[in-house]
Amino acid sequence: MQIEEQYGFLFEEELLKEIEAAGVYRKVEEGDFLMDIGDPIEQMPLIISGAIKILSEDKEGDELLLYFIEKGDTCAMTLSCSLQKGKSKIRAEAESDAEMLMIPIEKMEEWMGRYRSWRQFILDSYHERMQELLETVDTLAFMNMDERLFKYLKDKAMVNQNDVIQTTHQDIAADLHTSRVVISRLLKKMEHDGKIKLHRSQIQIIEL
DNA sequence: ACATTAAGTGATT
DNA sequence: AATCACTTAATGT
Numbered sequence: 001m002q003i004e005e006q007y008g009f010l011f012e013e014e015l016l017k018e019i020e021a022a023g024v025y026r027k028v029e030e031g032d033f034l035m036d037i038g039d040p041i042e043q044m045p046l047i048i049s050g051a052i053k054i055l056s057e058d059k060e061g062d063e064l065l066l067y068f069i070e071k072g073d074t075c076a077m078t079l080s081c082s083l084q085k086g087k088s089k090i091r092a093e094a095e096s097d098a099e100m101l102m103i104p105i106e107k108m109e110e111w112m113g114r115y116r117s118w119r120q121f122i123l124d125s126y127h128e129r130m131q132e133l134l135e136t137v138d139t140l141a142f143m144n145m146d147e148r149l150f151k152y153l154k155d156k157a158m159v160n161q162n163d164v165i166q167t168t169h170q171d172i173a174a175d176l177h178t179s180r181v182v183i184s185r186l187l188k189k190m191e192h193d194g195k196i197k198l199h200r201s202q203i204q205i206i207e208l
Numbered sequence: 209a210c211a212t213t214a215a216g217t218g219a220t221t
Numbered sequence: 222a223a224t225c226a227c228t229t230a231a232t233g234t
Contacts, residue, residue: 143222145222168213168214168215169214169215170213170214170215178222178223179222179223179224180214180215181215181216181217181222181223181224181225182222182223184214184215184216184217185216185217187215188215188216188217198215200213200214200215200230200231200232201213201214201215201231201232
């Protein structure tokens with residue numbers, strides 16, 4: 001199974017076998033919601049390919065992008081919620097077509113006790129998400145829109161493994177929770193600086 | 209040719 | 222940085 005390609009170097013033979021036995025393969029298409037706010041958490045995903053974007057939402061229904069997860073990652077929200085048997089506080093939307101393996105949370109708890117490598121993996125990814133989240137909060141607090149936008153483009157290009165980003169200014173504005181006009185102006189400035197090239201519904205990254 | 213959607217711009221708060 | 226109002230450009234039918 002493809003699970004070995006992404007996780008083979010992380011986990012021992014035995015654990016890989018257990019993952020294969022317990023995991024349910026799932027494939028999603030770009031734009032699909034994998035999980036919404038309020039959903040109960042029963043499984044955790046191990047991403048095999050593609051990328052997922054994680055969003056939060058305020059009372060008015062406005063979205064805010066928290067971070068992307070990609071192959072080799074798992075959803076940090078699952079980890080904190082599974083302990084409390086809680087509901088999801090986030091929305092997960094497929095950024096691109098993606099494949100993953102869904103693991104029941106009882107299994108992940110069981111493996112926590114039995115496998116060192118698993119425990120390490122969970123702790124590491126939790127730590128990574130925490131760092132990522134701190135970064136976003138940081139730029140958010142100082143309202144550095146240009147920095148946020150820059151990071152957004154960088155992340156987006158990275159998870160899609162493509163220097164040409166297929167999106168509209170409007171969509172970026174929604175993810176970053178700002179207005180389209182602001183995005184247009186900042187992008188225009190970046191284009192003048194020679195960092196990007198703008199086209200309709202498409203942004204080409206020149207240098208990061 | 210016309211309607212729709214995306215992007216650019218100046219002015220105001 | 223956000224909003225408004227308006228223009229221009231690209232695309233779809």
